[in-house]
Amino acid sequence: MFNAHIRNEAKLKSLMESIGVSPEGIDLMSKKGRHYIIKLENVPIKDAIILKQEALSVGGDCALSWAVLGLNTDSTDAVLLLTERQIEILTKKMEYQPFNGKRIAEEIRETIGNYEKESAFALQGRKMRLPAVMGILNVTPDSFSDGGKYHDFERAVERGKQMVKEGADIIDIGGESSRPGSRRVSAAEEMERIIPVIEALREETDVIISVDTYKPEVAERAIDAGADMINDIYGLRKEGMSELIAEHGVGVVIMHMQGDPENMQENPSYGDVVGEVIEFLRKQTEIAVKAGIERKSIVIDPGIGFGKTVEHNLQIMKEVGAFRSLGYPVLIGASRKSFIGKTLDLPVEERLEASVAMASLAAAKGASIIRAHDVRETVRAVKMIMAVESI
Numbered sequence: 001m002f003n004a005h006i007r008n009e010a011k012l013k014s015l016m017e018s019i020g021v022s023p024e025g026i027d028l029m030s031k032k033g034r035h036y037i038i039k040l041e042n043v044p045i046k047d048a049i050i051l052k053q054e055a056l057s058v059g060g061d062c063a064l065s066w067a068v069l070g071l072n073t074d075s076t077d078a079v080l081l082l083t084e085r086q087i088e089i090l091t092k093k094m095e096y097q098p099f100n101g102k103r104i105a106e107e108i109r110e111t112i113g114n115y116e117k118e119s120a121f122a123l124q125g126r127k128m129r130l131p132a133v134m135g136i137l138n139v140t141p142d143s144f145s146d147g148g149k150y151h152d153f154e155r156a157v158e159r160g161k162q163m164v165k166e167g168a169d170i171i172d173i174g175g176e177s178s179r180p181g182s183r184r185v186s187a188a189e190e191m192e193r194i195i196p197v198i199e200a201l202r203e204e205t206d207v208i209i210s211v212d213t214y215k216p217e218v219a220e221r222a223i224d225a226g227a228d229m230i231n232d233i234y235g236l237r238k239e240g241m242s243e244l245i246a247e248h249g250v251g252v253v254i255m256h257m258q259g260d261p262e263n264m265q266e267n268p269s270y271g272d273v274v275g276e277v278i279e280f281l282r283k284q285t286e287i288a289v290k291a292g293i294e295r296k297s298i299v300i301d302p303g304i305g306f307g308k309t310v311e312h313n314l315q316i317m318k319e320v321g322a323f324r325s326l327g328y329p330v331l332i333g334a335s336r337k338s339f340i341g342k343t344l345d346l347p348v349e350e351r352l353e354a355s356v357a358m359a360s361l362a363a364a365k366g367a368s369i370i371r372a373h374d375v376r377e378t379v380r381a382v383k384m385i386m387a388v389e390s391i
Helices: 009-018 023-033 045-057 084-094 101-116 153-165 187-204 216-225 241-248 273-291 310-318 320-326 338-344 352-364 375-389
Strands: 035-044 061-064 075-083 132-138 170-174 208-212 229-232 251-255 298-301 369-372
Touching: 009 023, 023 075, 023 084, 035 045, 035 101, 035 273, 045 061, 045 075, 045 084, 045 101, 075 084, 084 101, 101 320, 132 153, 132 375, 153 170, 153 187, 170 187, 170 229, 187 208, 187 216, 208 216, 216 229, 216 241, 229 241, 241 273, 251 273, 273 298, 273 310, 273 320, 310 320, 310 338, 310 352, 338 352, 352 369, 352 375, 369 375
Parallel strands: 132 170, 132 369, 170 208, 208 229, 229 251, 251 298
Antiparallel strands: 035 075, 061 075
């Protein structure tokens, strides 16, 4: 009798074990069952031609621009289509090729290694379980979703404590709205809003406290008040921020944003949104590490809703897993955002179900931190996703 099984690649080993395949056979064949699509940018034409030939020689393929055929270009993007086993053989062969063969082999290995390894995140020796839920606490009068709701000190502290009870692993406190077209506030005003809340939550809970700010002076005061990490929407582009974070040994979320909050939604444009965001995050994480920030304290965020159209946001959600190729935990913050409202024609107060759906999708695709307004519902959804993934 025939019994068809359709399993994902992560369960390939257990499937082979169940039918009695030898350990050596499982190790070899599991590498043939994992397929990768790898994009390499600006490959010199001589290297591209060699890469194409070697990919074909191992049973895979490499897609190149038509311009390569007529030798009408100096470089081309390349898309490799290979199994893990084919990648092993290809990279060994590329090491002995002239020009940039060895460097290309190293880049391919690094990308696959980053994608496959488990994300790790630790703050000053405190390891955090992943995927984690980051509860949003806006201490502002004008945030897009809950502006003014927790502007009062006592209500803000109470909401923070409530989110901890609901299962939040991190509380992200913000004192300046970053919604499109929002008004910038001074560092003094921002600190007046958030510092008392940080101090109170630090005294009453042991939750990880994140502060949503891009101002180094605010970040420093927040760290002194007890914050464990800085959630920087400018992705360390403000002078002094990376050095400050390194000096204090706290964590950081490096986010991508095209433009500024005042103008970011004025016709955002990309050739390849996922590729361009990954390249930005690659450069900024390199800056962070060079400044002395520990790799295990870095989180990356593609910046849903920050200088992106509805289509850009949907594409990022579809390809969340691609950001894992950088080797850092990935944060996704889609909660209640306008791309949900525009897709479903819903006001902000009616976006709960869709926000939880986006959180679930992100967790299933490998996101390590889910930033959410509705903590209880998101925690339950993520736990169910992980229960299924662990089987």
